[in-house]
Amino acid sequence: MHKYSTMTLFLCLSFCLLASLHSAAAELQTLHHQLGGESLSLLVVGDWGRRGAYNQSRVALQMGKIAEKLDIDFIISTGDNFYDDGLTDENDPAFEESFSNIYTARSLQKPWYTVLGNHDYRGNALAQLSPTLTHKDSRWFCQKSYILNAGFAEFFFVDTTPFQTKYFTHPKDHVYDWRGVLPRHKYISTLLKDLDVALRESTARWKIVVGHHTIKSAGHHGNTQELVSHLLPLLQANNVDFYVNGHDHCLEHIASSDSALQFFTSGGGSKAWKGDISWWDPVENKFYYDGQGFMSMQISPSEVDVVFYDVYGNVLHKWSTSDVLYNVM
Numbered sequence: 200m201h202k203y204s205t206m207t208l209f210l211c212l213s214f215c216l217l218a219s220l221h222s223a224a225a226e227l228q229t230l231h232h233q234l235g236g237e238s239l240s241l242l243v244v245g246d247w248g249r250r251g252a253y254n255q256s257r258v259a260l261q262m263g264k265i266a267e268k269l270d271i272d273f274i275i276s277t278g279d280n281f282y283d284d285g286l287t288d289e290n291d292p293a294f295e296e297s298f299s300n301i302y303t304a305r306s307l308q309k310p311w312y313t314v315l316g317n318h319d320y321r322g323n324a325l326a327q328l329s330p331t332l333t334h335k336d337s338r339w340f341c342q343k344s345y346i347l348n349a350g351f352a353e354f355f356f357v358d359t360t361p362f363q364t365k366y367f368t369h370p371k372d373h374v375y376d377w378r379g380v381l382p383r384h385k386y387i388s389t390l391l392k393d394l395d396v397a398l399r400e401s402t403a404r405w406k407i408v409v410g411h412h413t414i415k416s417a418g419h420h421g422n423t424q425e426l427v428s429h430l431l432p433l434l435q436a437n438n439v440d441f442y443v444n445g446h447d448h449c450l451e452h453i454a455s456s457d458s459a460l461q462f463f464t465s466g467g468g469s470k471a472w473k474g475d476i477s478w479w480d481p482v483e484n485k486f487y488y489d490g491q492g493f494m495s496m497q498i499s500p501s502e503v504d505v506v507f508y509d510v511y512g513n514v515l516h517k518w519s520t521s522d523v524l525y526n527v528m
C-alpha cells in the first residue's frame with residue numbers, strides 16, 4: 200500500500216515492537232496539563248483538513264476569535280485530520296497546508312490533542328503519531344489512545360476506527376493502515392481493559408472520553424453499533440460525564456434519558472452535510488446543526504459550559520451542567 204525504504208521499514212518495525220511491548224504493560228500513556236487558573240477552557244473541532252476549503256478557513260478564523268475571548272488552554276481534534284486519505288508520510292505538505300497554515304491565530308498557538316479518524320487510517324496512520332510532526336509544529340500531539348490529566352478534568356482519548364467492522368470486511372473500498380492494530384480482537388480488548396482501569400481509577404470530577412466515531416448521532420453515519428455495544432457500557436459503568444466525537448459532519452448534542460452522560464458531536468471543521476439528519480427523540484436531541492462550526496468547553500470543578508458556534512462565530516447552542524442541576528431541583 201505504501202512504498203518505504205528499508206531503513207524506514209526497519210524503524211517502523213522497531214517502533215511497532217516497542218509500542219506493543221509498551222501496551223503489554225497494560226496502561227495508556229498519561230499526559231499532564233498544568234492548569235493556569237481555577238478553570239479550564241478549550242475548543243473542539245473535527246473533520247477538518249481540506250487545505251482551507253469548504254469553510255475550513257472561516258471556521259479557523261472564528262476559532263481564533265473565540266479562543267482569544269476564552270483564553271483557551273488547548274484544542275481537541277476529534278479526528279479526520281487530513282482528507283481524503285490522511286498523510287502520505289511525515290513530509291506530506293498537507294500537514295502545513297491543512298494545519299499549520301490554517302489555524303494561524305495567536306490564540307490557537309496552544310497544544311492540539313488529536314486522535315485519528317477513519318480517513319487518517321487510509322493514509323500512513325503512523326506518520327501522524329510521529330515526533331517529526333511535533334518538531335515541525337510544536338502544537339501537534341497525536342497518539343492512538345492516551346489520557347490527558349488536567350486536574351479536576353480528565354480526558355480519555357480512544358482510537359475508535361478499529362472498532363468499526365466494515366473497515367475490515369470491505370477492504371476493497373479503501374486501504375487502511377492497520378500497522379499496530381492487528382490482531383484486531385486483541386487490540387480492542389486490551390484497549391477496553393486499559394480504558395476501564397483508567398476510568399475506574401480516575402479521581403477527576405469530570406471524566407471526558409474523546410473518540411472520532413459517534414456513539415449516538417442523528418447524522419449521516421448515525422450510531423456506531425460496535426461502540427454502543429463495547430464502549431458505551433464502560434462509559435456508563437464508570438460515570439463518564441461526556442463523550443465527544445466527530446465523524447458526522449455536523450454539530451450535535453444528544454442527552455441520555457437514563458443517565459447524566461451527554462454526547463457532543465463536533466465534526467463541522469470543513470465540509471458539512473446539509474440536510475443529512477434522521478429523526479431522533481426530541482427529549483434526547485438537544486441540538487443539531489448541519490453546517491460548519493466548532494464547540495467550546497469551559498470547565499471548573501463545579502460546572503461545565505458547552506457552546507457551539509457557526510462560521511460567523513454566532514452562538515448556536517449553549518448548555519451547562521448547572522441547567523441540569525436546576526432542572527433536578
Ligand SMILES: *[C@@H]1O[C@H](CO)[C@@H](O)[C@H](O)[C@H]1NC(C)=O
Nearest residue numbers: 253254470471490491509510
Ligand atoms: C460556508 O458557510 C456558509 C454559512 O453557513 C454556507 O452558506 C456555505 O454554503 C458554506 N460553504 C461551503 C463550501 O460549505
